[in-house]
Each structure stands twice: as C-alpha cells, then as structure tokens.
Amino acid sequence: MKKPEQPVNEQERLKALHSYELLDTLPEEAYDTITKLASYICDTPISLVTLLDADRNFLKSRLGIDMSESPRDISFCGHAILTEKPIFIVEDARVDERFQDNPLVKDFKAIFYAGVPLKTADGHALGTLCVYDHKPRILDEQQQEALLGLAKQVILLFEAHKQNIELQRSQEEAALRNDRLEDFARLIAHDLKSPLASIEGLVNLLSEDYAEDKDEDFTMFMGHLSTSAKSMRNYIDGLLEYYRADTLLAKRADITLETIVNEVKNIHKSGDIIISLANTINLKAVPVVAIEQVISNLIDNGVKYNTSEHPEITLSGDITKDFYSISVADNGVGIPQDMQATIFEPFKTMGTNDRNGNKGTGMGLATVKKLVEALGGVITVDSTFNKGSIFTFTIRR
Structure with missing residues (x-):
C-alpha cells in the first residue's frame, strides 16, 4: 500500500x-x-x-x-x-x-x-x-x-x-453595529438633553429679565441662541425617533386607510391645513402605528415646507397583488431635481428654513424610509420645484 x-x-x-x-x-x-x-x-x-x-x-x-x-x-x-x-x-x-x-x-x-x-x-x-x-x-x-x-x-x-x-x-455584524450605534445615539441624546434644557431655561430667563432694556444686539443674540437650542432639540428628538422606528412594527391589525388618516388628522389639527382622502383601501394585518408614523411624517414635511396660506395634503391608496400603495401629495415648495436622490439619507436637508423659520434635521424622511423598508416596501418621490411633491410608499401584503 x-x-x-x-x-x-x-x-x-x-x-x-x-x-x-x-x-x-x-x-x-x-x-x-x-x-x-x-x-x-x-x-x-x-x-x-x-x-x-x-x-x-x-x-x-x-x-x-x-x-x-x-x-x-x-x-x-x-x-x-x-x-x-x-x-x-x-x-x-x-x-x-x-x-x-x-x-x-x-x-x-x-x-x-x-x-x-x-x-x-x-x-x-x-x-x-x-x-x-x-x-x-x-x-x-x-x-x-x-x-x-x-x-x-x-x-x-x-x-x-x-x-x-x-x-x-454580515447580517449579524450589521445588527451588532446598529445596536451599538443605537445605544450610542440614545446615550448622546440623553447626555445632551440635560445641558440643553439648562441653556433654554437660561435664555428664557435672560430674555425676560432684560426685556425692558430693548438692546437690539442683546435681543438678536438671544434670538439666535433660542433658535439654535430649538434646532438642537429637534435634532436630538429626530435622532431618537429614527432609532425607535423598529419598535413600531410589532403590533398588527386590520384597518382602513380612512381610519388611519382620521387618526393622523387629530395630530395635525389646524385651521390652515387641509387634509383630504381621495379614496380609501382596506389594509389587512399591517403595523398600524408604523403606517401612521410614516403618513404623519410625510404630512408634517408637506406642511412645514409650504409657503401656501392653506397647505393642502391629499392622500390616496391602491392595492396590487403583492403590495398596498399609499400616496401623499402636497402643494409645498417641492424638491429640486438634483436633491431628490438624497433626501431620504440621514442628516440630508435642502438647506432651507421651513415655514416657521427652522432648519430641518434631516432625520424625518430618513425615518420614513427606514420604516417603509421594514414594512417590505419602497418609497419614491415625484416633485416639481415650487409646485409640490407626491410621496408614494408601498407595504408588502
């Protein structure tokens, strides 16, 4: 051998x-x-x-x-x-x-x-x-x-x-990195909120104590500080919302689009905003809270970036073999063509102030995209600058 x-x-x-x-x-x-x-x-x-x-x-x-x-x-x-x-x-x-x-x-x-x-x-x-x-x-x-x-x-x-x-x-490593990043974001957000609250309190206190002095420079500086503090708070809240998105997917139920829209209307109560539903659809076994969050964020986005006296939001639904489809149209300022490919990325903004004079955090549409992908769908935008946008997202049936 x-x-x-x-x-x-x-x-x-x-x-x-x-x-x-x-x-x-x-x-x-x-x-x-x-x-x-x-x-x-x-x-x-x-x-x-x-x-x-x-x-x-x-x-x-x-x-x-x-x-x-x-x-x-x-x-x-x-x-x-x-x-x-x-x-x-x-x-x-x-x-x-x-x-x-x-x-x-x-x-x-x-x-x-x-x-x-x-x-x-x-x-x-x-x-x-x-x-x-x-x-x-x-x-x-x-x-x-x-x-x-x-x-x-x-x-x-x-x-x-x-x-x-x-x-x-790769999936395990990605999940581990995401968990670490989420923990880090929560820690940073928690650590920032306390000193931020102190800054906001101090700004309000100084503004009240020296309001009678009518010093224009002082008033301007306090205004800048107040605006910066509010922007930072919005940024922190947006960051936390982004990492809380996955927790909205657990509970499922049967519901109509009309019911969801009526619930969302209660959040956006304002005489200036017109929210209407073109048609309703029946949604079976869907994460209702997650869908409400997506629609609410899209409505909020359409209202904030809107120069019309009466912001209008129109929703509609459709059903295909594999997906539910929901569209949210607004008469806002629209999105420039060269920016439409990046608006769903975290921290990406158009760089303009909203109707209240605040700059966006770039987390709202990123959270929407994250939720939609978790729902097994995709989100797209069809927008004309200075005329409005139509956001359409799908949910796997």
Whole structure:
C-alpha cells in the first residue's frame, strides 16, 4: 500500500476547506440526492461526497456504508485530489500497487473506485464525489460525463453554503453595529438633553429679565441662541425617533386607510391645513402605528415646507397583488431635481428654513424610509420645484 502524498499547497488547501465550514456537519438532502444519482448512473453500491481534512476523510454524504469518516492515509480520495485528470479511476485495486494491502480493499472489498476532485475556483481540491464497487468495473463515457456534471453541482452547493454563512455573518455584524450605534445615539441624546434644557431655561430667563432694556444686539443674540437650542432639540428628538422606528412594527391589525388618516388628522389639527382622502383601501394585518408614523411624517414635511396660506395634503391608496400603495401629495415648495436622490439619507436637508423659520434635521424622511423598508416596501418621490411633491410608499401584503 502507498499512502497518498500531500498537495504542494496543502496549508492553503486546508485553509480553503475550513472556510466552507462543512466538516462535521449533518447530512443534507441536497447532497444525498446527488450521491443517489451517482450510484444509480454508475451502477455502484457505494457513493460518497468526501472532504479531505488534515488527517481524515470526512463523508459529507454517504450511500452504502455506515461510517462518517475514515483515516486519510488509507483513502482513495487522498490520491484522487492529486490527479490532473478530470476523474481518478481505479478499475481493480487488487492489482494496483498503490492499494494492495489497503484495509479498504482487504476488509471492505473496495475494488473499483472512481472519484472526481471537487475543486474551488482557486484550484483547491476540497474532496471528491466518488463511487465504489466490490468488483472490477469500467465506466463508459456517458457515466463519466454524468459523474463530472454531478460533481459541478456539489461545488455549487459548497459555494451556496459558504455564501449563506458569509451573509449571515454580515447580517449579524450589521445588527451588532446598529445596536451599538443605537445605544450610542440614545446615550448622546440623553447626555445632551440635560445641558440643553439648562441653556433654554437660561435664555428664557435672560430674555425676560432684560426685556425692558430693548438692546437690539442683546435681543438678536438671544434670538439666535433660542433658535439654535430649538434646532438642537429637534435634532436630538429626530435622532431618537429614527432609532425607535423598529419598535413600531410589532403590533398588527386590520384597518382602513380612512381610519388611519382620521387618526393622523387629530395630530395635525389646524385651521390652515387641509387634509383630504381621495379614496380609501382596506389594509389587512399591517403595523398600524408604523403606517401612521410614516403618513404623519410625510404630512408634517408637506406642511412645514409650504409657503401656501392653506397647505393642502391629499392622500390616496391602491392595492396590487403583492403590495398596498399609499400616496401623499402636497402643494409645498417641492424638491429640486438634483436633491431628490438624497433626501431620504440621514442628516440630508435642502438647506432651507421651513415655514416657521427652522432648519430641518434631516432625520424625518430618513425615518420614513427606514420604516417603509421594514414594512417590505419602497418609497419614491415625484416633485416639481415650487409646485409640490407626491410621496408614494408601498407595504408588502
């Protein structure tokens, strides 16, 4: 018997093998289906998907034997991964000096073997798709082609498994970063609110105490301080609202768009604002509070950035096979074309004051986008500068 040699790039090969995290995993139907097909096509009682570790041959899928691994130094697959040919074939191991006295031949009657190295795109042979028989055999050309085709499917399964692992890790890392960022934002917001309240109180106190002095410079400075403090408070509140968005998704219920609009109207009570509904739709099992928040933010945005004496907001709904669609139209100042692609990003604003003279924080539409995506939908805007905007968002049914 001749022990299989190690590939010249063995350490790199082992590193690649371990990156797939397939060793010691449970049997899977996708691999078992392939070994069944290989056994049927090649008319052999044994078929395996193997992975060559440092000192063992792990059997990811096995048909015809009970063991889950075997020593690498007696494995046929250890020789197979070294071949430059598409398939490594041993027609009769009893007369092959590499396998004479091999325990697999003597004790398990592994006489015939055919194995296809399972190579990555980088050329690392991780293992084999192989078949065994207890008697000498010859594979015809069609059987060999079929075995090669099945081996390609095994590689695709390997790659899909690796990609799923990488995706899961990326999602976990993203969730962890988001949690840390949320904790950081809450901490900063909490730490800022206390001194900010002191500043606002001091500004109000000074304004009242020196109101009779009528010093124009003093009045102007106090006005700037008051405006800055209010902007900072709005910024903090917007930041907290952005990170609280996910908590609005838990509770679901059946509701009509008309009911939601009526609830939102109560928040925006003002004789100057006209909110109307063009048509209603029935919404089934939706996060009502999240939808109310989206609509309320869009109405608030349409009112704040509006120079009309009577801001008008018109809502409408539609239903498709997979989505609910809700549009919120306003007669506000509109959004310049070159800014429409960025308005949903956090901290992005048009740089203009609203109807009350305040600058936006850039968190309102970012929160809307975050909520809509959590609802399984998308949000778009169709806007004409100085004429108004139509925001349309979808909710997956």
